[in-house]
Amino acid sequence: MPEMALLALLVALGLWFGLYAGLSAPRAHAQENVGSYTVVAGDTLFEIAQRFGVSLDALVALNNIQDPSLIRVGQVLLIPGASHNLAAIPTTLVQTLPGDTLALVAQRYNQDINLLTSLNNVSATTRLFPGQTVRLPADQAPPPLRFGAVREILWPAQLVQGRTGRLTIITERPLDLTADWNGLPLTFLPADESGVRYFTFLPVPALLGPGLFPLTVTYTAGNGEQLSRQQLIPVADGGYDSQIIELPPDRASLLDPTLVTSETAKVVAVWSQVSPTLWWREQFWRPIADQYRTTSPFGTRRSYNGGPFNSYHAGQDFGAPAGVTVTAPAAGIVALAEPLLVRGNAILLDHGHGVFTGYWHLSELRVAPGQQVAAGDLLGLVGNTGLSTGAHLHWEMRISGVAVDPMQFLDEPLAPPE
Numbered sequence: 175m176p177e178m179a180l181l182a183l184l185v186a187l188g189l190w191f192g193l194y195a196g197l198s199a200p201r202a203h204a205q206e207n208v209g210s211y212t213v214v215a216g217d218t219l220f221e222i223a224q225r226f227g228v229s230l231d232a233l234v235a236l237n238n239i240q241d242p243s244l245i246r247v248g249q250v251l252l253i254p255g256a257s258h259n260l261a262a263i264p265t266t267l268v269q270t271l272p273g274d275t276l277a278l279v280a281q282r283y284n285q286d287i288n289l290l291t292s293l294n295n296v297s298a299t300t301r302l303f304p305g306q307t308v309r310l311p312a313d314q315a316p317p318p319l320r321f322g323a324v325r326e327i328l329w330p331a332q333l334v335q336g337r338t339g340r341l342t343i344i345t346e347r348p349l350d351l352t353a354d355w356n357g358l359p360l361t362f363l364p365a366d367e368s369g370v371r372y373f374t375f376l377p378v379p380a381l382l383g384p385g386l387f388p389l390t391v392t393y394t395a396g397n398g399e400q401l402s403r404q405q406l407i408p409v410a411d412g413g414y415d416s417q418i419i420e421l422p423p424d425r426a427s428l429l430d431p432t433l434v435t436s437e438t439a440k441v442v443a444v445w446s447q448v449s450p451t452l453w454w455r456e457q458f459w460r461p462i463a464d465q466y467r468t469t470s471p472f473g474t475r476r477s478y479n480g481g482p483f484n485s486y487h488a489g490q491d492f493g494a495p496a497g498v499t500v501t502a503p504a505a506g507i508v509a510l511a512e513p514l515l516v517r518g519n520a521i522l523l524d525h526g527h528g529v530f531t532g533y534w535h536l537s538e539l540r541v542a543p544g545q546q547v548a549a550g551d552l553l554g555l556v557g558n559t560g561l562s563t564g565a566h567l568h569w570e571m572r573i574s575g576v577a578v579d580p581m582q583f584l585d586e587p588l589a590p591p592e
C-alpha cells in the first residue's frame with residue numbers, strides 16, 4: 175500500500191493521533207481567568223470594558239475584534255479576569271461529525287467561536303474525533319438585565335426621535351420603582367394584577383440624538399438602600415423634514431414676551447402633572463374626521479429667518495374649515511379649556527400617567543375643566559384663533575412634558591392590555 179493511501183486510511187479511521195487533540199488537552203495559550211458577557215442593545219465595547227474594569231485593547235485582542243464599533247446584540251464577549259462567569263454558563267453537549275473542527279461546530283450551531291474555544295479548552299481549528307462531545311451554551315438568548323429584586327428590564331428594540339416606547343420591568347416582588355431617562359424622571363404603573371410587572375412610557379424628544387442615552391432604573395431595598403442600574407439605550411434618527419420659516423420683522427413684536435412666557439408656564443404646569451390612573455388602554459381615535467388631511471406633520475425641524483434648526487413642530491396640523499368637530503381620541507379628564515394668546519382657544523386632556531393631548535386654535539370650546547370625556551366625545555370646533563394664519567387643528571401630545579408624535583398612538587396600543 176502506498177504511503178499516501180495508508181495516511182488517508184489512518185485519517186479516515188481517526189487513528190492519526192497527531193492530527194487530533196483531546197478536548198481536555200491544555201491550550202497553547204491557556205487563559206486562566208476568562209469570563210463571558212452577552213452583548214445587549216445599547217452596549218458599546220468601551221462601556222463594557224469600563225463595566226468590567228478591563229482595557230478596551232485587552233477586550234479587542236482577546237475577542238479578535240476587527241472593528242470595535244461593530245458589536246451585535248447577542249454576541250458573546252470574553253472578559254479577561256472573570257473566569258467564574260464562564261463556569262456559570264449552562265451548557266449542553268453535542269456530538270461532532272467526521273471532519274469537524276470547533277469552528278465548524280460553531281458555524282453549524284450559530285455559536286460564538288471564542289466562547290466555544292473557552293468552554294471546551296480546545297482551539298478553533300483542531301480536528302476533532304467524529305462522535306466526540308462538545309459543550310455549547312444551553313441558551314443563546316442574551317441574559318435578562320437583572321439586579322437585586324429586578325428580574326428583567328424590557329424596552330423596544332429601537333427608540334426613535336419624537337416617538338414613544340414602552341418600558342416594562344419584571345420584579346421578584348412588589349417594588350417602588352423609578353427611572354431616569356436621560357434626565358427625565360419617570361414613574362411606573364402596574365402592568366397587570368401580578369404585582370411584579372410594571373410599565374411606563376419612554377418618550378423620546380424630537381431633537382435628541384441620534385445616539386446612545388442613559389436609562390437608570392432605581393428602587394429602594396428593604397434596608398433603605400437605593401439600588402440602581404444604568405443602561406445606554408440607542409435612539410435612531412426620526413427622518414424629519416426641515417423647513418425655513420421667514421417671519422416678517424414686525425410679526426414677533428405683536429406678542430408681548432411676558433404674556434407668551436406666562437402662557438407657556440401655564441400649559442407646562444398642566445402637562446407636567448402625572449395622574450396615577452391611566453384612563454385608556456386601547457389605541458387612540460383620530461380627533462378629526464378622516465377627510466381632513468395632515469398639512470404639517472409632527473417633528474419638522476424649523477429654522478426662523480435662516481437661523482439654526484433648533485426648534486421643531488411640536489404637533490400634527492390637520493387642515494379643516496372653521497366649525498369642523500374635534501373629538502377626544504381617548505378617555506381622559508379636561509385639564510385646561512380656555513382662550514390663550516398664542517394657542518388660541520385651547521384644550522388639554524389628561525389621559526393619565528403623564529400623557530396629555532392638546533387642541534389649539536379652536537373657534538369654540540365645548541368642554542369645561544374637570545369634565546371627564548370618553549373616546550369620541552365632542553371637545554370643540556376647528557378655528558383660526560391665537561397665532562394662526564388659517565383654520566386648522568393643531569393636535570399635540572405630551573408625555574412627561576416631552577412633545578411626541580401623536581399619530582403613533584393611532585397605530586399602536588402603547589398601554590399594556592388590562
Ligand SMILES: [Zn+2]
Nearest residue numbers: 489490491568
Ligand atoms: Zn401646528
